[in-house]
Amino acid sequence: MFGLAKQLAEIGVLGLNRRNAEYTLKYNKRRLYPLVDDKLCTKQLAEEARMAVPELYGVVEAAYQIRHLPEVLKQHTDFVIKPARGSGGEGILAISGRLKEMYRQTNGALMSQEELNHHILNVLSGIYSLGGQPDKVLIESLVRFDPLFEEVSYQGVPDIRIIVFLGIPTMAMVRLPTRMSGGKANLHQGAIGAGIDIGTGKTLMAVWRNDIVEEHPDTGNKIAGLKIPGWETLLELAARCYDLTGLGYQGVDIVLDKGKGPLILELNARPGLNIQIANRAGLLPRLKLVEKNHKKLASVAERVSFAKEHVSTLS
Amino acid sequence: MHLFILVLGLTAGGSGLFLYKALVLNFPLIPRARTNLWNVEARVTFIARNRPVKVSLYLPRNSKRLVIMDENFISRGYGLTTTNQTQDGNRQAVWSKRKARGQQSLYYSSVVRQAEVKEPVARLKPPDTEFPKFEGPYLEAAESLIAEIREQSADLDSLVAELMKRLNKPQPDSNVALLIGKQALPAKKVEVAVRVLSHAGIPGRVVQGIRLVQQKRDAPLLQWLEVHHGNVWKSYDPVTGEAGVSDDYLAWWRGTDPMGNIKGGNKLRIEIAVSLNQEAAISSAIERGRIVSPFFVDFSLFSLPIQTQAVYRVLLLVPVGAFLLVVFRNVIGVKTFGTFMPILIALAFRETQLLWGIVLFSLVVALGLSIRFYLDRLKLILAPRLGSVLIVVVLLMASLSVVTHHLGLERGLSVALFPMVILTMTIERMSIVWEERGASEALQQGAGSLVIAAIAYLIMTVSYVEHLAFVFPELLLVLLAGTLLLGRYTGYRLLELHRFKALVKEQP
Numbered sequence: 019m020f021g022l023a024k025q026l027a028e029i030g031v032l033g034l035n036r037r038n039a040e041y042t043l044k045y046n047k048r049r050l051y052p053l054v055d056d057k058l059c060t061k062q063l064a065e066e067a068r069m070a071v072p073e074l075y076g077v078v079e080a081a082y083q084i085r086h087l088p089e090v091l092k093q094h095t096d097f098v099i100k101p102a103r104g105s106g107g108e109g110i111l112a113i114s115g116r117l118k119e120m121y122r123q124t125n126g127a128l129m130s131q132e133e134l135n136h137h138i139l140n141v142l143s144g145i146y147s148l149g150g151q152p153d154k155v156l157i158e159s160l161v162r163f164d165p166l167f168e169e170v171s172y173q174g175v176p177d178i179r180i181i182v183f184l185g186i187p188t189m190a191m192v193r194l195p196t197r198m199s200g201g202k203a204n205l206h207q208g209a210i211g212a213g214i215d216i217g218t219g220k221t222l223m224a225v226w227r228n229d230i231v232e233e234h235p236d237t238g239n240k241i242a243g244l245k246i247p248g249w250e251t252l253l254e255l256a257a258r259c260y261d262l263t264g265l266g267y268q269g270v271d272i273v274l275d276k277g278k279g280p281l282i283l284e285l286n287a288r289p290g291l292n293i294q295i296a297n298r299a300g301l302l303p304r305l306k307l308v309e310k311n312h313k314k315l316a317s318v319a320e321r322v323s324f325a326k327e328h329v330s331t332l333s
Numbered sequence: 334m335h336l337f338i339l340v341l342g343l344t345a346g347g348s349g350l351f352l353y354k355a356l357v358l359n360f361p362l363i364p365r366a367r368t369n370l371w372n373v374e375a376r377v378t379f380i381a382r383n384r385p386v387k388v389s390l391y392l393p394r395n396s397k398r399l400v401i402m403d404e405n406f407i408s409r410g411y412g413l414t415t416t417n418q419t420q421d422g423n424r425q426a427v428w429s430k431r432k433a434r435g436q437q438s439l440y441y442s443s444v445v446r447q448a449e450v451k452e453p454v455a456r457l458k459p460p461d462t463e464f465p466k467f468e469g470p471y472l473e474a475a476e477s478l479i480a481e482i483r484e485q486s487a488d489l490d491s492l493v494a495e496l497m498k499r500l501n502k503p504q505p506d507s508n509v510a511l512l513i514g515k516q517a518l519p520a521k522k523v524e525v526a527v528r529v530l531s532h533a534g535i536p537g538r539v540v541q542g543i544r545l546v547q548q549k550r551d552a553p554l555l556q557w558l559e560v561h562h563g564n565v566w567k568s569y570d571p572v573t574g575e576a577g578v579s580d581d582y583l584a585w586w587r588g589t590d591p592m593g594n595i596k597g598g599n600k601l602r603i604e605i606a607v608s609l610n611q612e613a614a615i616s617s618a619i620e621r622g623r624i625v626s627p628f629f630v631d632f633s634l635f636s637l638p639i640q641t642q643a644v645y646r647v648l649l650l651v652p653v654g655a656f657l658l659v660v661f662r663n664v665i666g667v668k669t670f671g672t673f674m675p676i677l678i679a680l681a682f683r684e685t686q687l688l689w690g691i692v693l694f695s696l697v698v699a700l701g702l703s704i705r706f707y708l709d710r711l712k713l714i715l716a717p718r719l720g721s722v723l724i725v726v727v728l729l730m731a732s733l734s735v736v737t738h739h740l741g742l743e744r745g746l747s748v749a750l751f752p753m754v755i756l757t758m759t760i761e762r763m764s765i766v767w768e769e770r771g772a773s774e775a776l777q778q779g780a781g782s783l784v785i786a787a788i789a790y791l792i793m794t795v796s797y798v799e800h801l802a803f804v805f806p807e808l809l810l811v812l813l814a815g816t817l818l819l820g821r822y823t824g825y826r827l828l829e830l831h832r833f834k835a836l837v838k839e840q841p
Contacts, residue, residue, distance in 0.1 A: 022830045025837045035663055036823035145709070207771070228835045295835055 030300030032291055037267075041305065045184070045266025046287050053263045054285040058102045058156055063262055069255060070281045072098070072273075078155040081142060084135050090157070098161070099138065101146040102154040109146030111137055112160055112175075124160075125173055125201065161281060164274035166244060170194050170210075172236040174201030178214070178252065178272045178280075181289055181301065184312040185260035187253050187325045188304040190214040191296040192221060192246075197236045210234060211296030212241050217330030219249025225296050252280045253322045259285055261318075269293075304329050336821060340814040347810030360804055363797070371545045373583065374442040374606045379598040381433035386597040390441060391586035392424040393542070399583055400446045407440035423586040437598070445545065445583060467532060474508040479533045489535070489562055490576050496526055497558075497574030523556040523571045524589055536561040540568070541592065542584040543605055552605045554592070557582060634806060642803075647680065649802040652809050654679055654789040659819050661785050666826030668774075669782040670762045677755045678786035679793060687790055691783065694756070697733070698779070701726050701760040702767075709764070723757045730756075 026033075032041075053059050064071045075097055076090045091097065099111040111134070112124040120128040138155050140146075147153040167176040174195030181189045191211050195201045198208030205211050210231065212224035224231050224241040233240055246252065256270040259282070269289025272280050294301055307328060315321045354360040377390055392415065395401055406413055411428040419425050428439055467475045482499065486492040499509050500522045512525050520539075527537040540557040557578060558569040568578040578584075586592065595601040634645055654676035661667045669675050682690035704725045708718055730753060759782075767775035792798060801808055825833075 022834065022837060023825050026825060026830065026833055029836060031825075031833050031836055033823070033825040033829050034666070035826060039821060039823045225835065228832075230835070295833065298836060300836070 026300070030302035030304075031294055032301040032305070034291065036302075037291060041183075041267040042288055046268070047264065050264050051287050054265065054268065054287045056102050056154075057100070057104075057284055058154055060263075060282075060285050061156070061158075064282055067258070067262055069258060069262070070278060072161055072275075072281050072283070073159040075157040075159065077102075078138055078142065078157070081139060084138055087135070087138070088131060094159070096160040098156075098158050099134070099141075100156050100158070101141040102156055103147035103151065104141075104153070105146075109137075109141050114160060161273045161283075162276045164247070164276050166247065166274065167192065167194060169237060169239040170234040170241050170244070172197045172201065172234070174199075174203060175273055177203045177283055178246070178274070179289070179293060180252070180256040180270045180272065181293060182256050182260055182268055182270055183305055183308045184266050185257050185318075186308045186312060186315065186321045186329065187216055187256050188308060188329055189293050189297055189299070189301055190216055191293045194224075194234065194241070196226070196234070205290070205292045205296070210241065211292060213293075213297030213299070214246065215330055216253070217326045219246040219252070220244065221246070222296075223298060225298075228295070246274070248279060250322065250326075253325060254318055255280055255282060257318045257321045257325075336817060340817050343810045343814035343817075347807045347812075347814070350807040351805045351811075354805060354807075363800070369545075369609060370444055370446040371583075372442065372608050373445055373543075373545075374440060375592075376604045376606070377428075377439040377441070377593060377601070378604075379437055379595055379601040381430075381435060381437050381598045383432060383434045384597040385429070385431055386433045386437070386595070387427065387429045388439065388593060388595050388598070388601070389425055389427045390439075390593040390603065391541075391590075392426055392441065393443070393445075393583055393585045394424050396584055398447060398580060399545075401443050402446065403444040405440075405442045407442070411439065421588050421590070423588070425586075433598070447580075467528070471512060474511045475529050475532050478508045478512070478529060483533070489560065489567070492535075493526075493530075493558070493560060493569045493576075494574035496529060497522075497569070497571060500526055501572060501574075519571060520554070520556050520589075523558050526558055526571070530560060538566075538587050539589050540584050541586050541588070542582055543607060544579075545581040545583050545607055545609075547609045549607045550604070552607050554585075554605075555582070557584065559587070634803065646799060646803050647683070649806055649809065650793040650799060651676060651680070652812055653798060653802060654793055656812050656816055657789050657792060658785060659816055661788075663819055663822060664824075664826060666828035667781045667785060668778045669785055670759060670766070670778050674755070674759060674762065675782045675785040676789055678759070678782060679789035681755050682786060682790040683794065687787060690790075691787065693733070694783070697726065697729055697756055698760055698763065700729050701756065702764055705760055705764045719757065719761055722760055723753065726753050726757050726760065 053063060058074075058077060061071050061074055065074075075094055078084065078087070095116065096114045098113070101109040104110065111129075113121045113129075114124045115122045117128060120130055121134060122128055141153055141155045144152045161175055163175050170176075171194045176192055176194045178190060178192050180187050191213050193203035193205060194210040194212065195203050196208055196210055200207065203209050208227060210224050210226045213222035214220070215222060221242055221244040224234075226235060232242070252272055255272060259268060259270045260266070263285060265285070265287050267287075267289075269286035271283040271286065273283050275281050291301075311324065311328070312321075315324050355362055373393070375390065377388060379386075379388065392404075393401055394417075406426065406428075408428050410433075411430045413426060413428055415424065415426045417424050426441060466472075478496075478499065482492055482495040486495045499505065500513065502509070505513065505517075512529070513521055523539050527539055530537040537558060537560045540559050541554050542557060543552045544555055546552070556571055558571045559566045560569060561567075567576060569576055570579070593601060593603050634642060637645070655673065658669070658673060658675055662669065662672075678694065681694070684690075685693060701722060705718075705722050708721055763775050763779055766778055
């Protein structure tokens, strides 16, 4: 048991206690948390900074606004309904089109206006929010995700998680939904995690439920070696999130839109540690390297090039 | 660094106070330990002759091992004065009355406890020997006896031992027989020993006292020998001549004077009675504490009313549970509802006992949870939803009690004491986790909470732990120090090792 702990320490695997004590507690000021816990807030910040996010169509803050909903939705054929404080992709409804009076979800199921209203009411009452607090509903544009990952995901939206430490991208992975994860990009619900080489933007080996896999279990396609287009842009986007929120240690979730390129989906002030499993590497050596050097790196471009050159060469 | 100093300070303060209370004040480390204490009573009777009466009586004094407390004098109509330091270094009570007639009875009573008190035994100068010098044949006998025992001894201890051996022989030699005289009473032998030693230039004195036994009316006086050596008085057993004094020996007064004296009366009779009386060690420790350092007792939990004390007996266990929870969460990595919910559940178990508590808990939570899910379909907002769950939980508990009562299970009634707020909150939390993270996560956290609650309950109900927390609340400072240290624990959690195992396997 101690041997195992020692081996993990040698690799530099970051544990939860250490993440809390030495990273989130130290670098993330408590008062900044609301900026990322409320997605509406994050979105507004990002829009002010002219960073790419899915376009906001509307916000529902109270039950009476539901009456006006059909008028708002009439202008859009496709959209996403999501709770502002939801976590782990819960409570998200993606509508891709209409059939007469019905809405068609991305998974093909049809939904009446009444059912949609019901869902929004549920979100408002706080079913999906942390701690059951009353919530808001965001209506935003549907991401038409890049065909790059089409071969290796089962429904849902694959997203890219980048850990940004003091403005420098330190580790990245792509999360691919599976049948088991119910189309959600959540590792502990059964999604596949594949590490991404920071330097090249190429996917590494994939991990599915603690096992290494070569192919996607549902589609049977090879996962490793996919090159993410515009990787540099992604890194820049992620690095800028530090200036956006001021959170020293954060997880940036990005999706690739077919037309608009990379969009910031959400930010996380307490990013999980599974990314280390997906990358088959510990975070600690990279975090320490960044701690040592970040003061010299002022601009976004400098930080990104530092990440590409130095962070990626560590393993 | 700052933290380390704080932790060190807390640990030192907490354990220092603990050690002081445990070792010096003798606060018992084990619950319900009992110590011995004796009721000692001296009954003084005499016949007064219708004249002014004055009766004196020597009183016992604290020794290193025995503490005298709760002294009482029963003496109707008599004036009483006590002196703590008579000329010969004894304590004495003097009763006096202008006019008394006929049979009179006066009482002195006290309670004697065993203790390790650091009260300095009065440092007396070696007294001028109170005995007349040996003369004539006695002088010769004494001198030859001294010469003999000097010859056969190396130091004071062996000298005294040798002397007492000779004095106690069934057939003493002629010198000894001459010195002791016809009446070979133990008291006489000790007196002779003191005289002989004084003659040899070693000051000594006779100690008069009694043996503290189970029960004795008219307890006989027992003499002990004390020798002044190197600025302190050393005690010697008058029979064996061994150094030291037996634990149950209560010294009453020093010298060969009678225990009491009377002026203006006659037929003075003094009778000492002893009886053993056991009591909880804790209260005697408190009593001792009052004497040795009143501050600690006056400002401790024992100064509170009994009901309040009972509350703190439970409350002081919460930190123990909290510490346990911190260990389970941060070192082992068990998932629980909320941070301190398991401790609250453990406290609730105290009302119901463990097994029945778990059954009741699971039952009420399961029922409450299904009702919560039903309420969910009505789309209620937070506060009314919580309120409804609370009402339903109360109703559930009431019906459970009625049902179990009719089934003849008296245990069911204790559910009424089960803190319902804890149940309501658990149900609420569980349902939230259920929806956000799925059933398996909710059940995992529920099971984790229940397991920790059970362990916390088992530890918190160990009477030893309860006793330590209540009698030595300063130990909580040590616990606090430990918790603070855990706050900087950045190592892996036990369950994380399992989680990251895949990382190790592949590394060369």
